[in-house]
Amino acid sequence: MSFPRQQARTRRFTIGVPRAFQVSPDGRRVTFLRGRNGEDAATCLWIRDLDEAAERVVADPRTIGADDEDLPAEERARRERLRETGAGIVSYTVDADFTRAVFTLSGRLYTADLAGGAAPSGVAAAVAPVVDPAVSPKGDAAAYVSGGALHVVGLDGGGDRVLAEPDGDGVAWGLAEFVAAEEMSRYRGLWWAPDGSAVLAARVDDSPVARWTISDPANPDAAARTMAYPAAGTPNADVRLAVLSLDGDGLAEPRWIDWDRDELPYLARAGWTGRGAGGGAPAGSGTGAPPEVVFTAQSRDQRTLALLRADPLTGKAVRELAETDATWVENMPxxxxxxxxxxxxxxxxxxxxxxxxxxVGGRESGPPGGAYLRAVADVDGDRVLYSASPAGRPGEVGLWLLDTATGQTSAVEVPHEASGGGRPGGEGAVLSGRLGGGTLVVQRRGMDADGVRTVLMRGAESGGAPVVAGAVESFAPAPDLPVPNVRFWSAGERGVPSALVLPSWYDPDAEGTAARLPVLMDPYGGPHAQRVLRTRSAYLTSQWFADQGFAVVIADGRGTPGISVEWEQAVHGDLAGPVLEDQVAALHDAAARFGCLDLDRVAIRGWSFGGYLASLAVLRRPEVFHAAVAGAPVTDFSLYDTHYTERYLGTPQGRPEAYARSSVLEGWAGQNRPLMLIHGLADDNVVFAHTQRLSSALLAAGRAHTVLPLSGITHMASEETTAENLLLLQVEFLHRSLGSGPNPR
Structure with a gap:
């Protein structure tokens, strides 16, 4: 099987990889999602018993008899925001005692027994379609959304109750609004109280938001889809929080949480103190104190982020702390x-x-050695698991375990034999993890092995080094591709993290210009994403392009994470200049350093922000870049959403010059270079209007270009045939444009 087909069929080798781990309070069991093999997209729910070193399938969509094809529109939108390409059981929640899980298939609610092994069963009383259910901490009920109303249904034969229903057009309860899910990593809008007596819920009114229409010209008989899209400088959805008590019958009387929503309109995080299992609440206090509502809210200019607590009975909120920054404050995971x-x-x-x-408690407690802090992964009692990159090594991600009682911090190290033969810990690798009941689930991705290694470790609560207690196998197949041939370095005077991927068959020591290779820049280059990571999976597609006859250069310039706050904020007011300058600097440094790059044949490709950067490069710097493939590019930031765009550029009304600097629609150089634009017509993140506006402007200027519209494809081009052929068409276009030939061995 060819690599393009294999990558498309396995959805970039993600099918069969265990994910979405949850750990029982006693640390003895873990649940996770995984397909039955590397090509079966029908994801199952599994449980692993560490004492017995055994695992079993808890719920299999195929035996349940639900194919998960008939998804409600709200669920499709939620998966699009999550970039979820899987099928079957794609998410689930568990109760506080780890006895029951709930999930949906084809818009119907199911419950699974985690303790006794009984077969999963549907919840007949739940009103379909069911969206984003959460099991109560006691495991006796589930909250979910259907038709914009918030429901609670009994799981042991009880009935279904509507707690809150829409009170106007555009109103929905219990779901995350567009910018929360797309930009703030808040994917839900309901959270159970720790004792199961109430639900904290978001009421979202998107009636102020502009309506955009997305249609499919290939199917003119299909109705166009209208969506609420908050473009930069336009109104956002109005978001409120309310506590809805389960006391009584019928609709609950909302107890509104009161904070200054004019000053802090963005709801970034929400939950309860205390361990509200299944509701995404912050980690618990464990002291028996009455739980409070806790949430973070952000100003529209994102220069203030406040943490607030609220009394769930009165709704009165008090500000516990506030972070301010003259540029912006990041919502940290x-x-x-x-x-x-x-x-x-x-x-x-x-x-x-x-x-x-x-x-922790206001005390600086890490990370050690000036490392770049990335996220808090879990809090387990008085221990905190967090991720960070060692100073000067942004491509590596390690895990650290902090004992807040003693102040002692230790790096999580995976023994050599358990890490797939690689080096221990996060050295030369990317680690992620979960922690509960003293049990660590550590996933390692490195340059020394294919795929993901998942290791289970126990004893994290003892103060000593955790010990390996087993592993969870990944069923993802090995790529039908040579081991990525990658060289890492820091480029130029700014030290841009860079990687060079050479063909597996290429001899870089060969003399003469005939040995030099055409260059393909392969960046993302924008905020919140890195391409230069110490993991093989980051370079599979780049290696395939390299083996078609290219020297592939990847660079993470200013604006990308991993180095410092100042590095990230260097793109404030200008999303074009710094990122393009750093790509050019990395290219020229690579040519001087390695000597095998042909700077007379340089192409660039990318998707989303990478597509923006690719089109920008060939239009503004045609003396450097000779061809480009731009997938789903943002060409006009006034067409992109509020929370992302205004963080970097302000509003179009207030800072029009920033939008002009960052636009692909102006500032072109005189020379015309080949440009292929690829865009899904069903994309509701970067809408097709971006490509259409650029194409119209190019046509008006008499500039030849190629447009490849993808019918029915969203921002994720994951459909198998489309994904396979996109790679083949891109490499053919690049060779033709550069006058090079495929695989010149």
């Missing part, structure tokens, strides 16, 4: 959270060097 001693776990700016610091 995993916080707020609370230790068993009720100390707040937070990520804020450190007092000495301005780096992000882990704060």
């Amino acid at each position: 995993g916080v707020p959270a609370f230790t068993a001693s009720r100390e707040l776990v937070w990520i804020g700016r450190g007092e000495q060097d301005g780096r992000r610091a882990l704060l």
Whole structure:
């Protein structure tokens, strides 16, 4: 099987990889999602018993008899925001005692027994379609959304009750609005109280938001889809929070949470103190104190992020702390959270060097050695698991375990034999993990092995080094591709993290110009994403392009994470200049350093922000870049959403010059270079209007270009045939444009 087909069929080798781990309170069991093999997209729910070293399938869509094809529109939108390409059981929640899980298939609610092994069963009383269900901490009920109404249904024969229903057009309860899910990593809008007596829910009114229409010209008989899209400088959805008690019958009387929504309109995180299992609440206090509502809210200019607590009975909120920055404040993953001693776990700016610091009870508690802090992964009692990159090594991600009682911090190290033969810990690799009941689930991706290694470790609560207690196998197949041939370095005076991928068959020591290779720049290049990581999976597609006869250069310039806050904020007010300048610097440094790059034949390709960067490169710097493939490019930031765009550029009304600097629609150089634009017509993130506007402007200027519209494809071009052929068409276009030939061995 060819690599393009294999990658498309396995959805970039993600099918069969275990994910979405949850750990029981006693640390003895873990649940996770995984397909039955590397090509079966019908994801199953599994459970692993560490004491017995055994695992079993808890719920299999095929035996349940639901194919998960008939998805409600709200669920399709939720998966699009999550970039979820899987099928079957794609998410689930568990109760506090780890006895029951709930999930949906084809818009119907199912419950699974985690303790006794009984077969999963549908919940007949639930009103279909069911969207984003959450099991109560006691495991006796589930909250979910259907038709914009918030329901609670009994799981042991009880009936279904509507707690809150839409009170106007555009109103929905219990779901995350577009910008929360797309940009703030908040994917839900309901959270159970720790004792199961109430539900905290978001009421979203998107009636102020502009309506955009997405249609499919290939199917003119199909109705166009209208969506609420908050473009930069236009109104956002109105979001409120309310506590809905389960006391009584019928609709609950909302107890509104009161905060200054004019000053802080963005709801970034929400939950409860105390361990509200299944509801995404912050980690628990464990002291028996009455739970409070806790949430973070952000100003529209994103220069203020406040943490607030609220009394669930009165709704009165008080501000516990606020982070401010003259540029912007980042919403950091995993916080707020609370230790068993009720100390707040937070990520804020450190007092000495301005780096992000882990704060526990207001004390700076990490990371060590000036590392770049990325996220809090879990809080387990008085222990905090967090991720960070060692200083000067942005392509590596390690895990650290902090004992807040003693202040001791230790790096999580995976023994050599358990890490697939690679080096221990996060050295030369990317680690991610979960922690519960003293059990660690560590996933390792490295340059020394294919795919993902998942290791289970016990004893994290003892103060000593955790020991390996088993592994969870990945069923993803090995890529039908040579081991990526990658060289890493820091390019230019700014030290841009860079990687060069050479063909597996290429001899870089060969002399003469005939040995030099055409160059393909392969960046993302924008905020919140890195391409230069110490993991093989990051270079599979690049290696395939290299083996077609290219020297592939990847660079993470200013604006990308992993180095410092200042590095990320260097794109403020200009998303074009710094990122393009750093790509050129990395290219020229690579040519001088390695000597095998032909700078007379340079192409660039990318998707989303990478597509924006590719089109920008060939239009503004045609003396450097001779051809480009731009997939789903943002060409006019006034067409992109509020929370992302205004963070970097302000509003179009207030800072039109920033939008002009960052636009692909102007600032072109005189020389015309081949440009292929690829865009899904069903894309509701970067809408097709971006490509259409650029194509119209190019046509008006008499500039030849190619447009490849993809009927029915969203921002994720994951459909198998489309994904396979996109790679083949791109490489053919690039060879033709550069005058090079395929695989010149």
